[in-house]
Amino acid sequence: MLEMSVVHVPPQIKVTKYNQLTRTHVFSPVATETSGTWQYQAIELIAETGERATNITGDQKETVYLFQQLSVALQRGNAVSFQSTIAAS
Numbered sequence: 001m002l003e004m005s006v007v008h009v010p011p012q013i014k015v016t017k018y019n020q021l022t023r024t025h026v027f028s029p030v031a032t033e034t035s036g037t038w039q040y041q042a043i044e045l046i047a048e049t050g051e052r053a054t055n056i057t058g059d060q061k062e063t064v065y066l067f068q069q070l071s072v073a074l075q076r077g078n079a080v081s082f083q084s085t086i087a088a089s
Contacts, residue, residue: 014029015027030042032070034078034081036071036074046063046067046070047063049066050062050066051063
C-alpha cells in the first residue's frame, strides 16, 4: 500500500472535515513534515501572518522570525520524539 505524506494530502479533505468551524472562524489547514517540508497553504498562512505582524510592529523581518520560531519548535518536537525511541540505560 502506498502511504501518503501529510503534506501531500489534499487540503480540501481537512477543509471539509472542519467545515463547521468556518462559520465562526477562519480555517486554514496547515501541515508540516518532521523533515521540515511545508504544505503551500502553510507557507501562505505564515507569510500573511508575518505581513500583518510587520504592519503592526514595522519590523520587516517578522515573517522570517515566525518561520524560524516554527522551525525550531518542529526541531524540538523531532528531538523529543527521537529521544523517546532510545531505551533508558
